[in-house]
Amino acid sequence: MTTFKDRSEVLAELGARLSIAEVFETLVDGEIPIRLTAYDGSTTGPAEAPYSLDIKTPRGINYLATAPGDLGMARAYIAGDMVAEGVxxxxxxxxxxxxQDMKFHRPSALSLVTIARSLGWERLRPIAPPPQETLPRWRRIALEGLRHSKTRDAEAIHHHYDVSNKFYEYVLGPSMTYTCAVYGDQDWTLEQAQENKYRLIFDKLRLKEGDRLLDIGCGWGGMVRYAAQRGVRVIGATLSAEQAAWAQAKIAEEGLSGLAEVRHSDYRDIEESEFDAVSSIGLTEHIGVQNYPYYFGFIKEKLRAGGLFLNHCITRPENSRTTKAGDFIDRYVFPDGELIGSGRIITEVQNIGLEVLHEENLREHYALTLHEWCKNLVENWDACVAEVGEGTAKVWGLYMAGCRLGFQRNVVQLHHVLGVKLGPDGTWDVPLRPWWQP
Known part of the structure; x- marks a missing residue:
């Protein structure tokens, strides 16, 4: 029986050495769709490709060889050891x-011998990643506690959201809204679409002047202020100290302090109840799938009988995949983030005794939103780099552009789930058909 040997294994047996470009080839399955150049002068990939990667330093190939795939690529790119040309x-x-279709694999033991002989064994020793990278999950337990404990959740939110309010102003625009917008047309501005998102949620929740709303995971308070401007009394909660400070200042500036409040608080510490509605816009991704029963139970506990809730969150297109985010997202963007399909969310809502009235998928809307955030980052690039540093700014460009592609390819989706807490007799207190404009 014969077995296939890749080129590096054959070269290993011959005692040959590889160029940097050839080392890269050993880490990739199939054809390389872009041009790759390296500091030793070697190249691979189509010469006419409009985009290329340039590996500029030995550290860059160390990152790629020790973590083949999105994590190694991200490390080399963020650290400046690999440059993307043409973008x-x-x-x-x-x-x-x-x-998008390029696949990495870990080299065989024999291939590693060739790589080590070609580059030197020191190139296969793990080195410190860029400072923007957080610890792997297994190391977070010792320092931050069990996943989704209050302490560890607070640290995860701090890592992602307490970057710089000024940076977020540059990227998100005047709405300071870091969740999927809802477009009526592809030509709408980002601000139109974000305003429309709040309008849609407000209408789905049937809010009116004098009602009480709890907005958990409220960010910079966009929904809080939208509802308060219409006479609703609102409490918002966020684990980000910088978000809470910004939101409270904006509430005071707009003269809404009598109606609205944003607390620097874990949502689990909110003591008030009997709310007419609860909104959760972009929180579910952070709480952990195993915590869904508690989470939806909390929402049920906070609602009055007949009260409505809306859950807005990123989901998988199916309900069976691993819920953990990929290595790049977990280490650089959303530590401990977890996703699952909308079917699992609806199941957990129903199991806790809440009734689902409506759900919809806004996947394409998030691709449009991310495109606009990237445009803002490009337009404000120098200011963003001055604010947070080039490495962090590159993390955000990479993350948002990658997510845009993910939403377009149906790797991830965005779902609204609208539900109600029924009274003891099980009757609805809502119209028979949807009452909101899409």
């Missing part, structure tokens, strides 16, 4: 799209 670092969407 702006604030929006590398086009090169990511060109590379």
């Amino acid at each position: 702006h670092p604030g929006d590398p969407y086009d090169i990511l799209k060109a590379m």
Whole structure:
């Protein structure tokens, strides 16, 4: 019986050495769709490719060889050891799209011998990642506690959201809204679409002047202020100290302090109840799938009988995949983030005794939203780099462009789930058909 040997294994047996480009080839399955150049002068991939990667330092190939795939690529790129040519670092969407079908694999033991002989064994010793990278999950337990404990959740939110309010102003625009917008038309501005998102949620929840709303995971208070401007009394909660400070200042500036409040608080510490409605816009991704029963039970406990809730969150397109985010997202963007399909969310809502009235998928809307955020980052690139540093700015460009591609390819979705807490007799207190404009 014969077995296939890749080129590096054959070269290993011959005692040959590989160029940097050839080392890269050993880490990739199939054809390389972009041009790759390296500091030793070697190249691979189509010469006419419009986009290319340039590995500029030995550290860059160390990152790639020790963590083949999105994590190693991200480390080399963020650290500046690998440069993407033909795209702006604030929006590398086009090169990511060109590379979307490129698959990495870990080299065999024999291939590693060839790589080590070619590069030196020191190139296969793990080295410190860029400072923007957080610890792997297994190490977070010792320092931050069990996953989704209050302490560890607070640290995860701090890692992602307490970057710089000024940076977020540059990227998100005047709405300071870091969740999927809802477009009536592809030509709408980002601000129109974000305002429309709040309008849609407000209408779905049948809110009116004098009602009480709890907005958990409220961010910079966009929903809080939208509802308060219409006479609703609102409490918002966020684990980000910088978000809470910004939101409270904005509430005071708009003269809404008598109606609205944003607390720097874990949602689990909210003591008030009997709310007419609860909104959760972009929180579910952070709480952990195993915590859904508690989470939806909390929502049920906070609602009055007949009260409505709306859950807005990123989901998988099916309900069976591993819920953990990929290595890049987990280490650089959303530590401990977890996703699952909308079917699992609806099941958990029903199991806790809440009734689902409506659900919809806004996947394409998030791709449009991310495109606009990347445009803002490109337009404000110098200011963003001055605010948070080039490495962090590159993390955001890479993350948002990659997510845009993910929503377009149906790797991830965005679902609204609207439900009600029924009274003891099980009757609805809502119209028979949807009462909101889409």
